[in-house]
Amino acid sequence: MSELTLMLIRFAYLAILWIFVLSAISVVRSDMFGARIETTPRAERREQKRAAKNRPKPAKRPRGAPTHVLIVDGANAGETISLDDAPLLIGRGSDAAIRLDDDYVSTRHARIAASGDQWFVEDLGSTNGTYLGTQRLSQPATIQLGTTIRIGKTTLELRK
Amino acid sequence: MSSVNPLRGFTHRRRRGAELFLLILSLLVGVGAYIAVGVGVEGAVPADFIGYGGWLAVLCVLCHVVVRVVAPYADPVLLPVVAALNGLGLAMIHRIDLAELAENPDANTFARDQLIWMTLGVITFIGVLLVLRDHRRLQAFTYTSGLAALVLLVMPLLPVLGTEINGARIWINVGPFSFQPGEVAKVCLVVFFAGYLVLHRDALALAGRRFAGIDFPRGRDLGPILVMWLVSLGVLVFQQDLGSSLLFFGLFLVMLYVATERPGWLVVGSTLFAAGAYVGYLLFPHVQARFDAWLHPFSSDSSYQIVQGMYGQAWGGLVGRGLGQGDPTLIPFSYSDFIVAAMGEELGLTGVMAIIVLYGLIVERGLRTALVCRDAFGKLVATGLAVVFALQVFVVVGGVTKLIPLTGLTTPFMSYGGSSLIANWAIIALLLRISDQARRPLPDLSGPADDDATQVVMVR
Numbered sequence: 001m002s003e004l005t006l007m008l009i010r011f012a013y014l015a016i017l018w019i020f021v022l023s024a025i026s027v028v029r030s031d032m033f034g035a036r037i038e039t040t041p042r043a044e045r046r047e048q049k050r051a052a053k054n055r056p057k058p059a060k061r062p063r064g065a066p067t068h069v070l071i072v073d074g075a076n077a078g079e080t081i082s083l084d085d086a087p088l089l090i091g092r093g094s095d096a097a098i099r100l101d102d103d104y105v106s107t108r109h110a111r112i113a114a115s116g117d118q119w120f121v122e123d124l125g126s127t128n129g130t131y132l133g134t135q136r137l138s139q140p141a142t143i144q145l146g147t148t149i150r151i152g153k154t155t156l157e158l159r160k
Numbered sequence: 161m162s163s164v165n166p167l168r169g170f171t172h173r174r175r176r177g178a179e180l181f182l183l184i185l186s187l188l189v190g191v192g193a194y195i196a197v198g199v200g201v202e203g204a205v206p207a208d209f210i211g212y213g214g215w216l217a218v219l220c221v222l223c224h225v226v227v228r229v230v231a232p233y234a235d236p237v238l239l240p241v242v243a244a245l246n247g248l249g250l251a252m253i254h255r256i257d258l259a260e261l262a263e264n265p266d267a268n269t270f271a272r273d274q275l276i277w278m279t280l281g282v283i284t285f286i287g288v289l290l291v292l293r294d295h296r297r298l299q300a301f302t303y304t305s306g307l308a309a310l311v312l313l314v315m316p317l318l319p320v321l322g323t324e325i326n327g328a329r330i331w332i333n334v335g336p337f338s339f340q341p342g343e344v345a346k347v348c349l350v351v352f353f354a355g356y357l358v359l360h361r362d363a364l365a366l367a368g369r370r371f372a373g374i375d376f377p378r379g380r381d382l383g384p385i386l387v388m389w390l391v392s393l394g395v396l397v398f399q400q401d402l403g404s405s406l407l408f409f410g411l412f413l414v415m416l417y418v419a420t421e422r423p424g425w426l427v428v429g430s431t432l433f434a435a436g437a438y439v440g441y442l443l444f445p446h447v448q449a450r451f452d453a454w455l456h457p458f459s460s461d462s463s464y465q466i467v468q469g470m471y472g473q474a475w476g477g478l479v480g481r482g483l484g485q486g487d488p489t490l491i492p493f494s495y496s497d498f499i500v501a502a503m504g505e506e507l508g509l510t511g512v513m514a515i516i517v518l519y520g521l522i523v524e525r526g527l528r529t530a531l532v533c534r535d536a537f538g539k540l541v542a543t544g545l546a547v548v549f550a551l552q553v554f555v556v557v558g559g560v561t562k563l564i565p566l567t568g569l570t571t572p573f574m575s576y577g578g579s580s581l582i583a584n585w586a587i588i589a590l591l592l593r594i595s596d597q598a599r600r601p602l603p604d605l606s607g608p609a610d611d612d613a614t615q616v617v618m619v620r
Contacts, residue, residue, distance in 0.1 A: 010482035127614045
């Protein structure tokens with residue numbers, strides 16, 4: 001076997017070794033940057049559809065109408081939730097739009113919905129009831145700007 | 161060690177295709193080395209390379225299929241890297257066999273045995289993956305494996321069972337085989353330390369006093385580290401095995417540090433280690449001989465091996481002599497402890513750097529697994545196993561290249577030795593099992609979990 005062939009084999013082998021090392025490193029690299037973020041395409045599409053459906057709504061709403069719900073008191077005090085996604089489900093469950101960390105709130109406790117330019121709150125058969133001011137609701141009631149809704153130990157208000 | 165996962169919302173892919181691709185490349189590395197050895201030594205492509213390559217391919221494919229079935233989210237890099245290192249080691253042992261046979265037709269050959277050991281290692285790997293479906297079950301065996309480790313460490317000292325080979329009493333005889341229980345003991349020790357530290361790390365981490373800007377542990381918490389120090393000193397004194405004692409103590413120290421996040425342990429441990437090493441140096445002639453050979457290799461009479469290894473590596477230079485072109489039989493034990501020197505001679509600095517990067521990748525993937533892992537026990541086990549590799553490679557390569565005093569440890573996956581090979585394949589299986597758990601996407605638990613009963617307001 002000639003000297004030249006042996007030298008070629010020597011360098012070829014070192015090249016193979018390093019090609020292996022570099023491709024292992026590139027797999028490590030793509031493992032770091034290439035992992036996809038946890039959003040399924042379907043959930044994304046649904047999100048977009050919902051956003052598209054809700055977008056025209058604020059335009060229809062007259063000036064002076066409430067735009068968001070403010071949590072005045074309770075475990076989640078200070079949070080605001082936009083009314084654009086109405087109807088809003090209030091409760092402790094994971095599917096609630098206004099999710100309250102309050103042991104006295106039912107999983108699906110109440111709902112805020114719009115009818116025309118009126119806003120309604122409706123109790124969904126909760127354990128501890130929904131109060132508008134001091135009155136326990138037995139049927140859907142309209143709510144005005146600044147009326148306090150009490151759910152468990154949490155109070156909410158509609159705000160402009 | 162924080163329990164908050166920074167990677168929430170980040171799904172790992174399975175990457176089994178990438179693993180297969182890397183495995184094929186690693187076969188190329190292993191079989192290519194075999195062919196290059198044949199061409200270099202005998203001047204022709206070895207006739208049996210198809211059979212040899214086929215056998216390696218069967219082993220690789222078997223591993224891959226098992227991983228694909230039972231650990232689909234496991235790390236894609238570990239298995240190919242290990243396959244490449246093992247293939248490279250096999251080719252080098254075969255090359256040293258050929259050189260020995262050329263001098264003496266009756267010489268011992270090791271390559272065939274090593275191939276059998278590799279097969280057994282792969283079987284162990286598959287067995288561990290099949291039997292152990294969740295690494296957290298190991299936590300139940302915390303004290304069992306601690307006891308097993310102690311028994312394994314003591315075994316070579318027993319009069320009939322243990323044998324002394326080349327000055328170190330770390331082998332036991334099982335029928336025709338000799339077996340190094342220390343290799344299995346290190347896996348048991350990792351499991352024991354992890355289980356112990358998961359339970360006790362709060363006491364070890366939170367209690368203590370502050371001195372000179374470092375939090376030092378309480379006196380009564382020093383118990384376990386003192387015991388571990390005594391065990392590793394015992395290994396040093398009675399088995400005359402410097403390498404293992406360094407490995408066990410270093411492993412414990414790093415795991416303690418990782419579990420408690422307290423640099424105080426490192427200070428205490430390093431002081432203990434330095435004291436132990438100094439006393440060992442004063443009391444034991446074999447430790448003194450190691451230091452002498454390290455500090456004055458050319459004037460000491462016990463440094464023949466180191467000097468030969470250094471000449472070999474110097475002759476190899478930057479790109480090496482080429483596989484089959486060097487003379488690695490001049491180095492004593494070039495097929496086991498000094499296989500890195502033989503690699504340096506025939507593959508040069510370029511090849512040795514590639515090998516060290518491959519070991520670095522194993523350690524990196526182990527630590528990565530520890531980072532991603534969701535339970536503290538898995539984190540500690542993965543860290544411990546990665547640290548075992550890191551320490552072992554550092555001690556061996558550092559010793560061969562005269563960075564630190566030479567201590568006898570095997571080079572994982574490359575040097576000849578059945579117990580080491582099987583134990584290391586088992587370690588890789590454990591790491592793959594933990595990484596499979598860690599990288600698997602979280603099950604969807606939202607929904608019924610937080611819908612517990614609503615409390616009723618008491619109305620008076």
